[in-house]
Amino acid sequence: MVTDPAICARAAGKDRAAFETLMTATKSGLFRFVRRYTGDNEDALDLVQETYTSAWLAIHRYDPARPFDVWLRAIALNKCRDWGRRRTVRRWMRHSVGLDAPEAAHITDDAPDAETLVDDRRRLERLNMALRDLPDTLKAPLLLTTVDGRSQQEAAHILGITTKAVETRIARARQKLAIAVSF
Incomplete structure (x- = not known):
């Protein structure tokens, strides 16, 4: 866990180097969390990247008095939930459209x-x-x-x-x- 308040404060001030330091310190734990959520390495990599992108875009809302990894994990959890909803829609489309329909060729099978x-x-x-x-x-x-x-x-x-x-x-x-x- 990242606890250095100076780095967190610099990151909250849009210091890219400080944010990269936080990314380096949290990426393996974040990947493990997201990988377990999705069950897939590629999806997990994509979601981790989306998480960091969203975190950077919202860094001005981060409170450096709170742990960065807790804030980041909340963002990742929201990304995972969105991914789950999209996956449900893809499954529904696959079953409702039928396997022979041309639209089915564009829906990936995660099994x-x-x-x-x-x-x-x-x-x-x-x-x-x-x-x-x-x-x-x-x-x-x-x-x-x-x-x-x-x-x-x-x-x-x-x-x-x-x-x-x-x-x-x-x-x-x-x-x-x-x-x-x-x-």
Whole structure:
């Protein structure tokens, strides 16, 4: 986590070098978080780039007294939610248009080819798919605490909910994932 208030203050003043320092310090953790959310490396790279672009454009609204990574994670979470909504629309279009329609050729299929995966890879893929398909209300607290290593209190602050709600949602998410992977 980036805690140097001087760098954060310089970044908030549109100092590009300070912002790049913050990017360097946060990029691997941010990528892990987004990768777990999307289940796909390429989508995660795109969303991380979108997150940093949005952060730079909104840097004047950043309060340097607050942790930069918490602010950045909130932006990333919004980007992930938007991505999930777009993915839902693509799936709906694919099913409603039909596979033979010309429009279907322009809609990408995000499903992995299960025949090429070994047994261990299949189990990991089931877990990634189950994680990706979790409702956002369960997915976000789980990823913030397990992948990002944040406390439940920090996750509650980022999500704007109580610590008890975070605890409950993590438990529910783990139950759903355990069921999905056991099949």
